[in-house]
Amino acid sequence: MKHTLWLILVFCSLPVAGAEHLGVYQHGTVVRMRMGDCTFPPHGFMATFGAPQMQMPAEVCPEYTLVSDKVVYVIVGRSSNQLIPLADEIDFRLQKGELAVRVDDAKHESKFSIREMILRTEWDLVQKHITDELSAPPRSSDELLSTRSRN
Amino acid sequence: MTKYALLLFLFPGLAFAGSSKDLPAGAYHTTVSEVRITFFATDQNNHLVDKLGKDDFAVVDHGIVVRDFRSLVRSDETALDVVAMVDASESVAPRFPRTINEVLQLVSQQPLASDDNISVVSFGGLQPAVICSRSCRDAGAEQRLLAVRASGPTPLFDALAYSANLLSRRQTPGVRPVLILFSDGEDTISKTSGWDALEAVIASGALLYTVDLNKPASASNGSVALQQMAEATGGRYLPVGEGAVHALQAALQDLRASYVVTYQPPSDAVGFHSLRILPKHDLNLRFHCRNGYYYQTPIP
Numbered sequence: 001m002k003h004t005l006w007l008i009l010v011f012c013s014l015p016v017a018g019a020e021h022l023g024v025y026q027h028g029t030v031v032r033m034r035m036g037d038c039t040f041p042p043h044g045f046m047a048t049f050g051a052p053q054m055q056m057p058a059e060v061c062p063e064y065t066l067v068s069d070k071v072v073y074v075i076v077g078r079s080s081n082q083l084i085p086l087a088d089e090i091d092f093r094l095q096k097g098e099l100a101v102r103v104d105d106a107k108h109e110s111k112f113s114i115r116e117m118i119l120r121t122e123w124d125l126v127q128k129h130i131t132d133e134l135s136a137p138p139r140s141s142d143e144l145l146s147t148r149s150r151n
Numbered sequence: 152m153t154k155y156a157l158l159l160f161l162f163p164g165l166a167f168a169g170s171s172k173d174l175p176a177g178a179y180h181t182t183v184s185e186v187r188i189t190f191f192a193t194d195q196n197n198h199l200v201d202k203l204g205k206d207d208f209a210v211v212d213h214g215i216v217v218r219d220f221r222s223l224v225r226s227d228e229t230a231l232d233v234v235a236m237v238d239a240s241e242s243v244a245p246r247f248p249r250t251i252n253e254v255l256q257l258v259s260q261q262p263l264a265s266d267d268n269i270s271v272v273s274f275g276g277l278q279p280a281v282i283c284s285r286s287c288r289d290a291g292a293e294q295r296l297l298a299v300r301a302s303g304p305t306p307l308f309d310a311l312a313y314s315a316n317l318l319s320r321r322q323t324p325g326v327r328p329v330l331i332l333f334s335d336g337e338d339t340i341s342k343t344s345g346w347d348a349l350e351a352v353i354a355s356g357a358l359l360y361t362v363d364l365n366k367p368a369s370a371s372n373g374s375v376a377l378q379q380m381a382e383a384t385g386g387r388y389l390p391v392g393e394g395a396v397h398a399l400q401a402a403l404q405d406l407r408a409s410y411v412v413t414y415q416p417p418s419d420a421v422g423f424h425s426l427r428i429l430p431k432h433d434l435n436l437r438f439h440c441r442n443g444y445y446y447q448t449p450i451p
Contacts, residue, residue, distance in 0.1 A: 033429070034214040086209035086216055087431045103434065134419065 025091040025102060028068035030084055035060040036076060063115065066092065066099070072123040075099050075112035082110060186212065186416050189226050190385065190428055190440035191408045199408040200436060208438055209431050213424040215417040218431070226409035228327040231402060232268045233257075234314045234357075235395070237282075238334035239275030240305035243364050246391075247301035250333050250364065253395035255296060257331070258287045260399060270317070271296060274310035276303035277340065284317075307334055308341035308348035311380075315348075315355040327406055328357035330386075331398045335364045336373025349380055353441055358386035358405070360398045367391065385441045405439070421447055 038059040062077045064084055077083070084090060084101050091102040100109040118126075188210065192200040203223070210217040235254055239247065258269055271282040271292070282299065283292035311332070318328040330352065338345070352359055361377035367390050378388040387405070389398050418424070424446050428438035 031216055032214050033211045033216055033427075034425075083429060083434055085432050085434055086211075086218070086429050088218060 024093045026068050026093060027089050027091060028066045028073075029089055030064050030086055031067050032065035033084075033086070034063050035080070036063040037061070038080075064112070066090075067120065067123070068092075070120050072118050072120055073099060073114055074116035076115050077110075077112055082112070084110065084112075184416050185221065185413050186444070187411055187413045188426060188428070188440050189228070189409050189411050190438050191405050191410065192436050192438045194437075195435040199404055201408060203410055205412075206431060207433070207436065208428050210412065210414065211425075211427040211429060212414075212416065213418045213420060217414050217417050219414065221413045221415065223410060223412045226406070226411050228325055228406055228409065230267050230326045231329050231399075231406065232318060232321065232323070232326050233329045233331060233399065233402070234270045234272055234318060236279075236310055236314050236330060236332045236334070237271065237273045237299070238305060238307065238332075238364065239273040239299050239301045240339070241275070241302050242305060242337060242339075243335050244301035246364055251296060251299065253362075254333065255293060257395040257399055258283075258292070258296075260396065272310060272314050272317070273299050274306050275299075275301060276306070278306055279310035279313045281317075304340035305334075305338055306341045307336070307338035308343040308345055310341075311348040311359075312343045312351040315351040315357060318357050319351075319355040322356065327402075328355055329402045330357050330359045331362065331395065331402070332359060332377070333362045333364060333395070334373070334377065336361070336371070336375075336377040345376070349383055352380075352384050353443065356441075357384065358402065359384040360386045360389065360402055362389050362391060362393070362395065362398055364391055382439070383442045385439045387439070416446060419446075 038061040060080055062080070062082060062084075064075050064077075066073045066075055085103060093100050093102075095111070097114070098111045099114050100111045102108075103110050192203055192208075194200055205220050205223050210220075235257055237250060237254055243250065254271060258271065260269075268285045269287050270284040271287055272279050273282055274280070282295050283289075286292060287296075311330070314330055318330070322328065341348070343351075359381050361381045363374050363377050365371050365374050381388040387398075387401055389401065412428075416424070422445065423443050425443045426440060427442070428440050430436040430438070
C-alpha cells in the first residue's frame with residue numbers, strides 16, 4: 001500500500017517537473033553582443049594600459065540582445081566568460097526575474113540578468129527607423145541652409 | 152551619386168576592393184566591401200581544432216552577430232616572418248642568460264619554409280636595438296646576441312611599436328608576420344603608450360606570441376598584460392617554461408590550422424570595428440583572431 005502511494009505521488013509529480021524544465025522554453029535569436037560594464041573594481045589590462053583620462057572598469061560582462069517573437073531582451077552575464085552559444089535559435093525561459101538560457105542540449109542552463117525589455121513591434125519600428133536614416137542620402141549643406149532660412 | 156567604400160583591414164592577405172584611381176573615368180562604381188578574418192580554434196585542452204565548418208561559429212562584428220558567410224577556406228599563408236623581441240632590461244637580468252640561450256635555439260632552428268625569416272630586436276635602456284635582421288643564422292649575429300647585457304629600464308611599448316613597424320614595411324603576400332616577445336611585461340620608460348603599441352601591432356597584421364619571464368607562481372600585472380596583448384592580436388601567451396622553440400612551433404601549428412572567413416560588413420560605421428568569433432554550439436571551442444579592423448570610406 002505504501003509503495004503504491006509513493007508510485008502515485010511520483011507519477012503525479014513528473015508532469016509538473018517536466019513542464020518546469022521543458023515545457024516553458026521560448027525561442028529566440030541573439031542579434032547583438034557587446035562587452036559592457038560590470039560592477040567590479042578595475043584591474044588587469046585596462047588598469048595596466050589605460051591612460052589616466054581613460055579610466056574604464058576592467059571587468060566587463062557580455063551583453064546580448066535576444067530577439068523573440070513578442071519581446072526583445074537585453075541581458076547581461078555575471079562574468080566576462082559567461083557566453084551564450086550563438087546558434088541560429090536558442091531556448092530560454094524567465095525565472096525569478098532572470099533569464100535562463102539552455103546550453104548544451106538542456107543539460108545546463110546559464111542565467112542572465114535582464115537589463116532591458118521592449119516589445120518586438122516597437123523594436124522593429126526602431127530598427128526600421130535606423131535603417132531608413134542610414135540609407136537616406138546625406139543632405140547637402142545648401143539644403144540645410146535653405147531649410148533654416150525658411151524657418 | 153555612387154559611393155565607393157574601402158575597407159582598411161589590418162590582416163595580411165586582406166583583399167582591398169581596389170582604389171578609385173585604378174578605375175577609368177566615368178566608370179560605374181559600386182560598393183564591394185568584404186571583411187576577411189584569419190583565425191584558428193582551440194578546444195578545452197588548448198589543442199588546435201583541425202576541421203571547422205560555417206555552422207561552428209558566428210562572428211561578432213561591431214556588436215552585430217554575423218552568421219551568413221560568403222566563404223570559409225584554409226589560410227593560404229605558408230611561411231613566417233618572425234621578429235624575436237628580447238627584454239634586456241635590469242628587471243629580467245637574473246634570467247637573461249637562459250633567455251639568450253632560448254633565442255639562440257630559436258634562431259638556429261632549420262627554416263620552416265624557404266620564405267621564412269627570423270630577426271632579433273633587444274630592448275633595455277632607452278630604446279630598442281636591432282641585433283640582426285633576416286640574417287640571424289650567421290656567426291656574427293650570434294656574437295652580437297651573446298654580447299647583449301641586461302641593464303637599465305624597459306622600453307617595452309616603444310620596442311613593440313618599433314618591431315611592428317619593421318614587419319609592416321616588409322609585408323609579403325603568403326607570409327605571416329609574427330612577433331615573439333620575451334619579457335616580464337612591465338614597461339618603465341616608453342614614450343609610446345600601451346594602446347598605441349598594441350594598435351601598431353594590430354596595424355602590422357602580426358600575431359603576438361608572448362613568453363612570460365615572470366615566475367609561474369606570481370600573478371603580476373605584467374603577466375596579465377602579456378596575456379591580453381597576445382589575445383588581442385590573435386596570438387598566444389606562453390609561460391616561461393615552454394620556451395622559445397615552443398613559441399615558434401605554436402606559431403607554425405597555428406599557421407597550418409588557420410582559416411579565412413569572409414562576409415559582408417554588417418555596419419557602415421566608419422572607424423574601428425571590434426571583432427570576436429564565438430561558438431554557435433560548442434562552448435568549449437575558443438577562436439583566436441585579432442580584436443578588430445578599421446573601416447573607412449574615402450572622400451569621393
